[in-house]
Amino acid sequence: MTPTYWQQQTASKPLFPDIEWSKPEQRALAGRLGIIGGNKLGFAAVAEAYSTAHDSGVGEVRVLLPDALRKTIPPSMTEVVLSPSNPSGSLSREALPDMQALAHWSTMLLLVGDAGRNSETAIVYSDMLRTYSGPLVITRDAIDLIKNDTAALVNRPSTALVLSFAQLQKLFQAVYYPKMLTFSMQLMQLVEAVHKFTITYPVTLVVLHRETVVVAHDGNVTTTAWENPLAIWRGTTATCAAAYWAWNPSHPLEALTASLITDQT
Structure with missing residues (x-):
């Protein structure tokens, strides 16, 4: 018997069609998305997120990149803020005011990755x-x-x-959560685990496991059959999620679940 807190979605039977139907037609009402990421060795995820956000219908999009990327930004990316970078080509601590300004402007902020592994960048992200x-x-x-x-x-x-299963494992371990996650566990076991986790913590989780994307918020869980793992690794899944949540700020579970249908079409 399926628990009451678990709902299952398919492409032909979306759980929250009202979210899609209520997408704002006026860009002024469709939210402002700020995207942060990139380092001198790459910003493909940032560029793809920028394009995906526009395609998803976000009202305005701005990107913050380390200034080490100044010469490699494509002309198609017009709303870009260049912020101080460290010798490794990632964002330095001096980038914090620019990050805060972007956050103040935006109605939704996306940290999309390609951030590098620099310890100074880790500090500014934590700040x-x-x-x-x-x-x-x-x-x-x-x-x-x-x-x-x-x-x-x-x-x-x-x-x-929006994380991988391995990242979810580390997350549970880092907060000493008393449930061990394994790659061999059944979907029902994972659903129960994130159900209890999101009752304990206010964070919303989106994770891929066994060709299924699991979304959990406030103890409620949705699952969606998934055939496009590259969308998660490239960052487009997170971008679609941010877009839909931007215009449904009070309904994260519904918005993020609905965005998965768009991300596979």
């Missing part, structure tokens, strides 16, 4: 986490970068993590 209280989506290596602040992360309201 940003402590000083910004608005809606936030974090994915890919941006999650790894702030692993030293996992407790603050899971206790932060209005936060969605």
Whole structure:
């Protein structure tokens, strides 16, 4: 018997069609998405997120990149803020004011990754986490970068993590959560685990396991059959999630679940 807190979605039977139908037609009402990421060795995820956000219908999109990327930004990316970088080509601590300004402008902030593994960048990301209280989506290596602040992360309201199963394992371990996750576990076991986890913590989880994307918020869980794992690794899943949540700020579970249908079409 399926628990009452678990709903299952398919492409032909979306759980929350009203979310799609109520997409704002006027860009002024469709939210402002700020995207942070990139380092001198790559920013493919940032560029793809920028394009995906526009395609998803976000009202305005701005990107913050380290200034080490100044010469490689494509002409198609017109709303770009260049911020101080460190010798490794990632964002330096001096980038914090620019990050805070972008957060103040946006109605939704996305840390999309390609951030590099620099310790100074980890510090500025953690500083940003402590000083910004608005809606936030974090994915890919941006999650790894702030692993030293996992407790603050899971206790932060209005936060969605779009993560791999391995990252979810580390998250549970970092906060000493008394449930071991294994790659061989059945979907029902994972659903129960994230159900209980999101009752304990206000964070929203989006994770891929066994060709299924699981979304959990406030003890409620949805699952969606998934055939496009690259969308998660590239960051487009998180971008679609941020877009839909931007215009449905009070309904993270419904918005993020509905965004999965769009991300596979």
